[in-house]
Amino acid sequence: MNWIDTIAQGVLLGGLYALFAAGLSLVFGIMRLVNLAHGDLIVMGAYLILLVVSVTGINPFLAALIAMPLMFALGWGLQRVVLNRVLGPDILPPLLVTFGLSIVVQNVLLQGFSADSQRVGAGALETASVDLGVVTLGVMPLLTFASAIAVIVCLNWVFYRTSLGRAFRATSDDPVTASLMGIKPQGIFAMATGIAMIVVTIAALYLGMRANFDPTIGPARLIYAFEAVIIGGLGSLWGTLAGGVIIGVAQTLGAAINPEWQILAGHIAFLVVLLIRPRGLFPRAFD
Amino acid sequence: MAYRVETRTTASSLAAVAGIVLIGVLIAFPAFAGRGLIQDLFFILTMLVLAQFWNLLAGYGGLVSVGQQAFVGLGGYAMFGAAILWGWDPVAALVLSGVAALLVAVPTAFFAFRLAGAYFAIGTWVVAEVVRLLVAQWKAVGGGTGTSLPREASGDMWGQAAIEALFGVRSAAARDILAYWLALALCVATIGGIYWLLRTKRGLALAAVRDNAQAARAVGVDAGAMKWVVFLTAAFGTGLAGGLIYLQKGRISPDAAFSVTDWTAYVIFIVVIGGIGTIEGPIIGVLVFFLLQSFFADYGSIYLMALGAIGIVIMLFAPRGLWGLFSDKTGIQLFPIRRRLTGGRLAKSKE
Numbered sequence: 353m354n355w356i357d358t359i360a361q362g363v364l365l366g367g368l369y370a371l372f373a374a375g376l377s378l379v380f381g382i383m384r385l386v387n388l389a390h391g392d393l394i395v396m397g398a399y400l401i402l403l404v405v406s407v408t409g410i411n412p413f414l415a416a417l418i419a420m421p422l423m424f425a426l427g428w429g430l431q432r433v434v435l436n437r438v439l440g441p442d443i444l445p446p447l448l449v450t451f452g453l454s455i456v457v458q459n460v461l462l463q464g465f466s467a468d469s470q471r472v473g474a475g476a477l478e479t480a481s482v483d484l485g486v487v488t489l490g491v492m493p494l495l496t497f498a499s500a501i502a503v504i505v506c507l508n509w510v511f512y513r514t515s516l517g518r519a520f521r522a523t524s525d526d527p528v529t530a531s532l533m534g535i536k537p538q539g540i541f542a543m544a545t546g547i548a549m550i551v552v553t554i555a556a557l558y559l560g561m562r563a564n565f566d567p568t569i570g571p572a573r574l575i576y577a578f579e580a581v582i583i584g585g586l587g588s589l590w591g592t593l594a595g596g597v598i599i600g601v602a603q604t605l606g607a608a609i610n611p612e613w614q615i616l617a618g619h620i621a622f623l624v625v626l627l628i629r630p631r632g633l634f635p636r637a638f639d
Numbered sequence: 640m641a642y643r644v645e646t647r648t649t650a651s652s653l654a655a656v657a658g659i660v661l662i663g664v665l666i667a668f669p670a671f672a673g674r675g676l677i678q679d680l681f682f683i684l685t686m687l688v689l690a691q692f693w694n695l696l697a698g699y700g701g702l703v704s705v706g707q708q709a710f711v712g713l714g715g716y717a718m719f720g721a722a723i724l725w726g727w728d729p730v731a732a733l734v735l736s737g738v739a740a741l742l743v744a745v746p747t748a749f750f751a752f753r754l755a756g757a758y759f760a761i762g763t764w765v766v767a768e769v770v771r772l773l774v775a776q777w778k779a780v781g782g783g784t785g786t787s788l789p790r791e792a793s794g795d796m797w798g799q800a801a802i803e804a805l806f807g808v809r810s811a812a813a814r815d816i817l818a819y820w821l822a823l824a825l826c827v828a829t830i831g832g833i834y835w836l837l838r839t840k841r842g843l844a845l846a847a848v849r850d851n852a853q854a855a856r857a858v859g860v861d862a863g864a865m866k867w868v869v870f871l872t873a874a875f876g877t878g879l880a881g882g883l884i885y886l887q888k889g890r891i892s893p894d895a896a897f898s899v900t901d902w903t904a905y906v907i908f909i910v911v912i913g914g915i916g917t918i919e920g921p922i923i924g925v926l927v928f929f930l931l932q933s934f935f936a937d938y939g940s941i942y943l944m945a946l947g948a949i950g951i952v953i954m955l956f957a958p959r960g961l962w963g964l965f966s967d968k969t970g971i972q973l974f975p976i977r978r979r980l981t982g983g984r985l986a987k988s989k990e
Contacts, residue, residue: 386757388705437955443756447703448911449954455904455947459940571899575768578761582754616772619765623750626762630753 357487358608359601364489366600367497368562370593371555372577373584374503375548377592380581382524382544383439385446389454391574393549396457397423397556398565399465402472412472416557420550427549431542439541454570461567472560496558500596503551504589510547520544572615579622585632594633598625643982646838646975654973665823669806669816677812677819681887683929684822688829688880689902690909690921692873695833697907698916699845700869701852706763708903709747709770710740710874712896714881719780719891722792729788730797730821733882740878741871743770748870752863764899771897785892793889818887825883829876834918837976841868846976849916900943908950914960918974923962 376390387393397419404415434453438445480491511517519540522530527537559565559573576599583598584591599618606617625633669677689707696702714736721732747766754762775783787793794810802813836842847855848862856862881902885891895901905928913924935942957964966972 380757384757386761388760434951434955444697444701444703444915445954445958447757447760448907449951451705451904451907452947452950452954455900456944456951459944459947462940463944571764572768575761575765578758579765582758612772612776616769619769619772622765623769626750626753 354487358604360487360489361493362601362604363597364493364497364600365604366580366593366597367493367500368555368558368596369576369580369599370500370596371496371503371551371558372573373580373592373596374500374507374589375551375555376574376577377581377584377586377589378507378548378551379545381587382520383541385435385439386450386578387435388447388450388574389457389570390552390577391572392454392457392461392570393427394552394556394559394573395565395567395570396461397549397553398472398560399461399470399567401553401557401560402470405472412474412557412561415472416553419556420553423549423553424546427552428542428546431545432538435545436538436541454574458567458570465567467566467568469564469566470560471564472557474561478561492558492562496562499554499558500593503554504593507547507551507589516543576618579618582632583622583625585635587636588632588634591632591634591636641982642980644978645981646978648972648975650971651973651975662823662827666820669802669819674808674812674815677815678887679929679933681815681819681822683925684819684826685880685884686905686909686928687921687925688822688826689877689906690913690925691829691833691918692876692880693903693906694910694915694918694921695836695869696873698910698920699837699842699849700866700873701849702866702870703757703760704751704763704870704873705760705899705903705907706747706751706765706767707873707877707906708897708899708901709763709767710744710877711881711884711902712767712774712893713740713743713770714878714883715885715891715896716774716777716780717878718882718886719786719788720777722788723786724779726792728797729792729886730817733821733879733886736882737875737879740881741875744871744874747874748867752866752870767897767899771893774897775893781892783893785890785895787890788886796886814889815887818883821883821886825876825879830918830922834974834976836872837918837974841865842976845869905946908946910960911950912953912960914962914964914966916959917962917966917972919966919972920960920962924960927961 372391372394376387379385379387400419400422401412401415404410404418405412408415434449435446438449474492477492481488482491482494511520519530519535522533523535523537523540530540531537576596579599580592580595583595584593598621602621603614603618607614665680668680672680689711693704693707696704696707717735717739718729718732721727721735722729727735747763750766751759751762774780780786793814796814796817798817799810799813802808802816803810806813806816808816837845844855844860845865847858847860848865852862881896885896909924909928910921911924912927913922914920931942931946935945953960959967
């Protein structure tokens, strides 16, 4: 067994998990909302891309560009119509509503697309690889990892360099004072969820191209995303990437020892981090 | 006339009498009810037990767990393990169901309590997944594919022969009746126990923590200890219910026993629709759920879609559920826990 190869694959897999996690982290950071339907929304994004590809026959990357505004609108509307109503000091209503949403999304997909597993075809890209001498890396995993970095750079830029980002941070710190300064928290929340859904679409693109998916795999993606966020420490997107990498490496190492241990190894890595660093590796937020 | 502090109301006294009569009728039920009805009642009773414990966690303890399926599955597997490996009587092995759940709940709580608020929910879910994946590796009870109760265990449980003779039924039907009686006993003990807990000093502390954790701490309530009490109690009860459910089913597999839909989503739905934070709520909720289940379960995914949507709508527009709506209108509480001052001059002015 080639250890370097296994670890390299794990690091790249971590990019995918960081993509899963970035949207979750964004929404939690701004409105303290944990969206239990996050994984199912990723799977829904994958089906949307699949639908666009199969109807128009265009490249999946272009299809994702078409899906993005749709997903943004969906997230915006979801926040406006449903989630804004349940935000508050009590954590119970948002949790139960997003849990209900998770069940609804899963079953809508099951009804619309059946339980058969699907895949977004990416042509030659699926098997293309780069030989780096020590290891050979797939182009698709490399693209995933690069996209994760790009998404994090973009989100950080929006957060710390734009007026929208200032509004995000202000609302996150203190919605009441922010609204005295002319910011409408409700609108800011809707915008944040919309942006999170664009990230979800990017995650969905790679989820769909890299492996088979079916309507029931959402909750597992939510759990990986959540683990990456907690390992990285709340409020730090680079930390989230590190968290994703840790889960990814643990999974590939586990799988290399015994294929049945792949998922288990990821969870155990999470529990170990939680045991020694309860606030994650690079915590920034204090709640 | 002296002042008195009491919680009892007319409605609650009537409910207590009606409850005792109902329990009596339910005990006698197998004498005249068919096997199908007994199985339906068993389903209602066990779901009610799960719902009451989840309600204790989330509604009173503020601990929204999405990982209770870990304890249902553990309960089932502990019972199967004892029956298959050690040849225990499944009824006796039920004790192990509760104990196994309790033992795993201690490290679970240790991890999950490190996660604040909403992250607690997903933390419990991760633990449930870990438990499921570990149990799927346990080859002696069938690994990932699961196993059935051996014939000598499922056909010769304590009391089964007596029930066969008493009602003149076959062994399988006798097992259903036995499981039904055990479920009835567990359900009565659960509701009675939770009601008792809520009326004690601990219950008062629990309500204080739920309403305002900091204020409760300021008057000397140990909020951390209350969380442990609630979490471990719920795990023990959920484990017992899990063991009982799989005693009746007679077959277990990791995917079914650790199903988040069957043991957590349905349970949350029951509590939310009935009314979270009340004892009456889950009772109403389980009846509504049973009716929906028996009429619409054949529609599969559309049915689940509708359940999810109903849950969302209730949470948005009637967050205290059906019982909350009823109770707000009428002021009736069947399990009152609020202490009221009565007697003396207060008795004249009605509250």
